[in-house]
Amino acid sequence: MKEHALDMNTPFAATLLDRRDLSADSALFRVAPEVSALQTLSRFIPGQFVQLSVPGGGEVPISPADLPGEDGTLELCVRRVGHVTELLHQTPAGASLGIRGPFGTGFPLEEMAGRPVLLLAGGLGIAPLRSLLMHLLRNQDRFGEITLMYGARQPKLMLFREELAALAAKGGMRLFLTVDFAPEEPAGSFSCAVGLLPELLKGFSFDAERTYAAVCGPPALYRCLTAELERAGVGAERILLSLERRMRCGIGRCCHCALGQKLCCLDGPVFRAGDLKQIPEAL
Amino acid sequence: MEKAFLKNTLLSEFLETLRLFGELHGPTVSDTGVAAFSPLDHTSDLRLDYQRTQIPPKKYLIPFREEILHYSEGNYWQNHPQVPEIILFGIHPCDLDGIAYLDRVFLGDRPDPCYADRRARLTLVGISCEPDDFCFCSGSREPAPFDLFLTAREEGYEVSVSSVKGETIADAAKDLLVLAPTAESSRRAGCSITAQDPQLRFSDNPLWEKFAATCVSCGACSVCCPTCYCFDVREYPALAGGGTRLREWDNCLFVTHGEVAGANFRVSRLDRLRYRFLHKYCGFTPLQGMTSCVGCGRCKKVCPVDIDLRELIESCRKPTPERP
Numbered sequence: 001m002k003e004h005a006l007d008m009n010t011p012f013a014a015t016l017l018d019r020r021d022l023s024a025d026s027a028l029f030r031v032a033p034e035v036s037a038l039q040t041l042s043r044f045i046p047g048q049f050v051q052l053s054v055p056g057g058g059e060v061p062i063s064p065a066d067l068p069g070e071d072g073t074l075e076l077c078v079r080r081v082g083h084v085t086e087l088l089h090q091t092p093a094g095a096s097l098g099i100r101g102p103f104g105t106g107f108p109l110e111e112m113a114g115r116p117v118l119l120l121a122g123g124l125g126i127a128p129l130r131s132l133l134m135h136l137l138r139n140q141d142r143f144g145e146i147t148l149m150y151g152a153r154q155p156k157l158m159l160f161r162e163e164l165a166a167l168a169a170k171g172g173m174r175l176f177l178t179v180d181f182a183p184e185e186p187a188g189s190f191s192c193a194v195g196l197l198p199e200l201l202k203g204f205s206f207d208a209e210r211t212y213a214a215v216c217g218p219p220a221l222y223r224c225l226t227a228e229l230e231r232a233g234v235g236a237e238r239i240l241l242s243l244e245r246r247m248r249c250g251i252g253r254c255c256h257c258a259l260g261q262k263l264c265c266l267d268g269p270v271f272r273a274g275d276l277k278q279i280p281e282a283l
Numbered sequence: 284m285e286k287a288f289l290k291n292t293l294l295s296e297f298l299e300t301l302r303l304f305g306e307l308h309g310p311t312v313s314d315t316g317v318a319a320f321s322p323l324d325h326t327s328d329l330r331l332d333y334q335r336t337q338i339p340p341k342k343y344l345i346p347f348r349e350e351i352l353h354y355s356e357g358n359y360w361q362n363h364p365q366v367p368e369i370i371l372f373g374i375h376p377c378d379l380d381g382i383a384y385l386d387r388v389f390l391g392d393r394p395d396p397c398y399a400d401r402r403a404r405l406t407l408v409g410i411s412c413e414p415d416d417f418c419f420c421s422g423s424r425e426p427a428p429f430d431l432f433l434t435a436r437e438e439g440y441e442v443s444v445s446s447v448k449g450e451t452i453a454d455a456a457k458d459l460l461v462l463a464p465t466a467e468s469s470r471r472a473g474c475s476i477t478a479q480d481p482q483l484r485f486s487d488n489p490l491w492e493k494f495a496a497t498c499v500s501c502g503a504c505s506v507c508c509p510t511c512y513c514f515d516v517r518e519y520p521a522l523a524g525g526g527t528r529l530r531e532w533d534n535c536l537f538v539t540h541g542e543v544a545g546a547n548f549r550v551s552r553l554d555r556l557r558y559r560f561l562h563k564y565c566g567f568t569p570l571q572g573m574t575s576c577v578g579c580g581r582c583k584k585v586c587p588v589d590i591d592l593r594e595l596i597e598s599c600r601k602p603t604p605e606r607p
Binding site: 008009010011012013015053055056057058059079081082096098218219244245246248249251252253254255256258259260261262263266267281 | 351352354356357358359360361388389393395396512513514515516517518520525526528530533535540541542543544545546548549554558561562565566567568569571
């Protein structure tokens with residue numbers, strides 16, 4: 001048994017079960033934490049993050065792509081982009097990893113109950129939002145209408161697209177996909193709109209007075225989507241942004257993730273747009 | 284009122300008594316002329332006339348590079364540094380304040396095991412000081428928590444005790460101490476620093492542009508700051524398997540500090556300067572609103588382009604000019 005105080009500092013042991021490639025540089029890794037971690041990890045709220053250790057590489061903050069399974073299995077969608085994630089992509093199934101967390105704030109699920117939820121994901125931003133989406137779909141009776149708008153640069157970079165289409169086909173949510181540009185795809189393949197997310201949002205009519213919006217994507221996306229959502233009538237306190245920073249420690253000490261006087265690892269990574277307005281470097 | 288008093292002539296013997304409780308460290312001057320806290324192999328190495336050491340005592344609590352974790356065969360465990368008992372003698376009140384702040388950060392609601400280990404083995408013996416042109420502490424505060432504190436008087440030191448550890452040491456040295464009437468403390472005027480209010484005026488101040496135009500992002504101000512503690516984490520695998528995770532001082536003046544995959548949130552020097560001083564004077568969660576500058580003057584002393592923070596602080600104090 002680990003001492004409780006050490007839980008936040010010392011990773012639990014974990015094993016890489018398998019991986020599923022989602023695009024040329026992104027894959028979904030299923031990770032099984034040691035049994036003693038399950039109680040801690042079961043506190044996960046969609047939007048929170050864990051610190052994933054890859055031995056020999058280091059630690060990276062990752063927001064799980066779904067809630068932990070009953071056996072504690074975590075799904076982590078990771079792009080190969082730095083030395084730790086590169087090493088993870090080379091790690092064979094069965095290898096040892098480490099997990100700390102969950103850390104930070106998640107989406108305010110209690111507050112969102114009964115309300116329509118609009119999820120806006122750009123690129124890899126679908127990963128953190130997928131855990132929220134899965135939670136919403138599993139508890140549909142407790143939320144209003146669920147809409148996902150997902151934009152990627154081009155069709156082959158769209159993650160989970162078959163899976164998302166299958167979920168939408170069941171009738172639980174409205175799904176809008178868009179790509180920045182569409183090179184030729186084989187006939188009969190997946191179809192989606194061409195254009196940027198804010199454009200898609202402009203033509204969308206929804207109950208803005210009651211809707212909660214959850215946004216995650218590349219840095220450039222937040223500003224224009226927040227502006228567009230506010231123009232549509234979504235209050236800044238109901239626009240929830242999941243931000244990316246390089247959390248080194250995850251527990252408010254290393255100071256790499258500060259935005260203004262807030263720390264992404266403690267006050268975020270899910271912020272209300274209204275709370276970020278005075279912070280020039282936030283978005 | 285009477286208090287324990289240590290005569291100048293007995294200081295050396297007092298230091299020898301301190302040695303009974305651990306390794307004695309204190310202010311010294313190196314061969315190259317740099318003031319530093321280091322082991323006092325010989326009591327004569329002690330330089331009580333020092334103004335400020337280049338590196339503050341934070342190095343005893345957060346070493347520049349430190350092992351925090353080990354891992355092997357899929358298991359991770361905390362490193363517990365093997366540190367001796369250290370008696371750090373001759374710490375000025377500003378540096379005691381710095382340690383008090385670090386205690387809040389590292390021993391607060393999420394205690395750091397490595398820091399806690401080192402802190403538990405560090406005995407703080409403070410000493411009063413005389414400010415120079417670089418100092419800007421208020422000088423009127425009660426010193427931060429210490430074990431023993433020596434206030435310089437004519438012919439010796441008034442000895443204050445504020446911990447069990449301190450009592451034990453004072454007890455062992457009781458033959459060297461006499462009771463003497465306490466003298467009136469002289470309060471010196473200083474440029475005291477308080478949390479900047481309103482904060483917006485702080486962040487929008489035009490002086491930032493002036494500072495950013497000359498700042499070379501060397502990071503010296505942060506290295507020398509008694510309350511700058513931000514760190515980076517690195518991992519070193521061993522060839523035979525397993526490995527070690529280290530943390531080392533990082534510096535928010537460096538351009539890499541605000542990097543994330545594919546972006547950087549503090550690209551300009553102005554962004555980074557403002558970031559550092561927002562942290563320093565206004566605080567981050569969970570110490571928001573708390574000023575961590577202790578007025579030691581190191582940042583101004585070491586700045587190669589003479590950036591003087593007091594300019595900024597003074598300008599923030601002035602009322603905003605009314606718009607015509």
